[in-house]
Amino acid sequence: MTATETHHFQAEVQQVLQLVIHSMYSNKDIFLRELVSNASDACDKLRFEALQDPGLYGDEPGLKIEIHADKAARTLSVRDTGIGMSKQELIENLGTVARSGTRRFLEAIAEGRKADLSLIGQFGVGFYSAFIVADRVTVTSRKAGASEAFVWESTGDGQFTVSEGPEDAPRGTTVTLHLREGEDGYLDEWKLRSLIRTYSDHIGFPIRMRKPDSDEMETVNQASALWMRPKNELTDSDYQSFYKHVAHDFGEALAWAHHRVEGNQNFTCLLYVPARAPFDFQFSRDERKGLKLYIKRVFIMDASAQMLPAYLRFVRGVVDSDDLPLNVSREILQESRQVERIKGALTRRVLDLLDRLARDEPEKYAGFWREFGATLKEGVAEDAGNRERVLKLLRFASTRSESPGQLVSLDEYIGRMAAGQEDIYYLTADGWNAARNSPQLEALKARGVEVLLMHERIDEWISGYLHEYAGKRLRNVAKGELDLDELGESADRAAREQAAKEAEGVVARLKGILGDAVRDVRVSARLTTSPSCVVLDEHDMALHMQRLLRAAGH
Numbered sequence: 213m214t215a216t217e218t219h220h221f222q223a224e225v226q227q228v229l230q231l232v233i234h235s236m237y238s239n240k241d242i243f244l245r246e247l248v249s250n251a252s253d254a255c256d257k258l259r260f261e262a263l264q265d266p267g268l269y270g271d272e273p274g275l276k277i278e279i280h281a282d283k284a285a286r287t288l289s290v291r292d293t294g295i296g297m298s299k300q301e302l303i304e305n306l307g308t309v310a311r312s313g314t315r316r317f318l319e320a321i322a323e324g325r326k327a328d329l330s331l332i333g334q335f336g337v338g339f340y341s342a343f344i345v346a347d348r349v350t351v352t353s354r355k356a357g358a359s360e361a362f363v364w365e366s367t368g369d370g371q372f373t374v375s376e377g378p379e380d381a382p383r384g385t386t387v388t389l390h391l392r393e394g395e396d397g398y399l400d401e402w403k404l405r406s407l408i409r410t411y412s413d414h415i416g417f418p419i420r421m422r423k424p425d426s427d428e429m430e431t432v433n434q435a436s437a438l439w440m441r442p443k444n445e446l447t448d449s450d451y452q453s454f455y456k457h458v459a460h461d462f463g464e465a466l467a468w469a470h471h472r473v474e475g476n477q478n479f480t481c482l483l484y485v486p487a488r489a490p491f492d493f494q495f496s497r498d499e500r501k502g503l504k505l506y507i508k509r510v511f512i513m514d515a516s517a518q519m520l521p522a523y524l525r526f527v528r529g530v531v532d533s534d535d536l537p538l539n540v541s542r543e544i545l546q547e548s549r550q551v552e553r554i555k556g557a558l559t560r561r562v563l564d565l566l567d568r569l570a571r572d573e574p575e576k577y578a579g580f581w582r583e584f585g586a587t588l589k590e591g592v593a594e595d596a597g598n599r600e601r602v603l604k605l606l607r608f609a610s611t612r613s614e615s616p617g618q619l620v621s622l623d624e625y626i627g628r629m630a631a632g633q634e635d636i637y638y639l640t641a642d643g644w645n646a647a648r649n650s651p652q653l654e655a656l657k658a659r660g661v662e663v664l665l666m667h668e669r670i671d672e673w674i675s676g677y678l679h680e681y682a683g684k685r686l687r688n689v690a691k692g693e694l695d696l697d698e699l700g701e702s703a704d705r706a707a708r709e710q711a712a713k714e715a716e717g718v719v720a721r722l723k724g725i726l727g728d729a730v731r732d733v734r735v736s737a738r739l740t741t742s743p744s745c746v747v748l749d750e751h752d753m754a755l756h757m758q759r760l761l762r763a764a765g766h
């Protein structure tokens with residue numbers, strides 16, 4: 213190839229570029245974090261592939277990142293000695309093939325709720341943030357093991373070119389930004405250093421810059437895997453900045469757990485709970501990501517789906533195993549007993565972390581519950597082995613409060629149960645209003661018995677798994693016969709029998725009218741003000757589940 217090829221950006225990619233170029237976004241620094249993160253990923257990839265083929269290192273065994281500011285040319289470049297890109301990869305990865313997150317990113321920004329440009333990395337389009345500060349970007353890359361290098365270049369206006377690169381181009385990728393008017397601040401070496409320290413200190417490869425007023429290079433970051441460093445050397449801000457790196461989040465982590473685990477499986481883990489749900493969280497039940505698997509410090513793959521249960525998919529972080537074989541594949545991970553054990557251990561660590569948060573920092577826990585409560589609830593159904601622990605972490609709305617907020621724990625409920633009360637009562641319904649106005653509640657309310665109101669979509673499903681907690685039965689008040697005598701029933705039995713007798717005529721008429729539509733018509737102590745209500749047998753489907761199924765055509 214001698215000619216320069218021109219390619220058009222895929223339509224959604226072009227929209228991302230338009231957005232990046234025209235936004236008035238003030239936090240421009242994010243581009244550097246994204247480019248360094250790509251350089252670090254590229255080094256990770258080469259290290260992984262070189263496990264099979266050490267020849268890929270060629271005559272440059274070092275994995276490193278270099279940042280170079282050229283004041284005369286007004287360019288800033290980020291170079292890595294990582295895996296590099298072939299010509300085809302340059303064309304596809306940097307422009308013609310939209311990633312699954314591209315459209316979501318556009319939608320998120322259009323909705324403008326809590327998404328802004330700083331989240332660009334979460335959507336797999338971080339590279340394009342280069343155009344925040346550059347009006348032209350040049351990418352020169354030589355894939356490890358390849359004899360030719362290629363150059364990608366664009367001004368971000370609909371098309372890019374690809375041409376042959378210099379013969380002496382080193383392995384890896386150099387991204388050169390031709391800075392826009394007014395962005396000369398990014399040529400200032402002190403500013404660059406401070407940005408690297410803030411955002412990229414914990415990147416596991418050396419990030420090198422020229423010493424001020426000298427031609428010598430020096431490493432400006434810690435360049436060691438943060439999770440391997442002793443806890444007492446790490447500050448909260450170290451943990452927070454690493455969180456931002458692994459989670460691609462510009463917000464803070466709510467809490468984290470950092471452990472060295474020894475035993476049947478030896479590993480180190482650093483697990484984070486984000487303060488806010490990632491923007492595309494609702495989509496990610498199927499494409500779970502955010503837990504990076506390392507084996508002996510070598511990045512292997514994102515293994516969230518293999519190493520965490522779905523109901524903990526909000527967790528972000530790193531697990532670094534000493535024992536798994538370096539040549540694991542996704543398939544092996546799926547079937548491995550070792551992985552099962554690590555997954556079990558990680559699950560317990562996350563539940564411990566949440567437990568501690570709930571106990572020591574209830575306000576933070578309330579924040580967690582608002583963001584991820586509905587997800588955690590799935591654990592009641594999904595994780596029979598930890599059901600009791602998950603139940604302890606749940607929070608409910610209740611007849612004791614005037615708002616739909618879910619604030620009451622089962623322990624709190626038990627602590628204030630009415631005298632003589634043996635069981636925990638709950639009600640599921642389509643919404644909070646439906647729940648709190650349900651006639652099913654009347655008799656219990658009259659007796660001062662608190663009822664938990666489960667009014668979220670997922671609750672009906674969950675209620676199928678609510679059997680007991682702390683040795684107490686969990687009882688759906690819409691099901692079966694409520695034995696209210698144990699609750700200090702005041703009306704005397706004889707009076708009730710008398711009432712039943714008097715109602716015999718009405719009951720017989722109702723049975724006649726309702727016929728096969730009902731199984732039975734009974735006089736009940738369940739109600740105090742409503743004349744009647746529908747009750748299910750203990751094992752019937754709950755009412756609104758029946759409605760849902762009917763609506764779905766069953």
Ligand code: ADP
Pocket residue numbers: 246250251253254292294295296297305306333335336337338339340385
């Ligand atoms: P993400 O990093 O989330 O995949 P980006 O938009 O940052 O999304 O990058 C897109 C793709 O371009 C990467 O997945 C990678 O394949 C390729 N890429 C970007 N920068 C580099 C680099 N320095 N070395 C090798 N490949 C790169």
Ligand code: MG
Pocket residue numbers: 246249250333338339
């Ligand atoms: Mg990236």
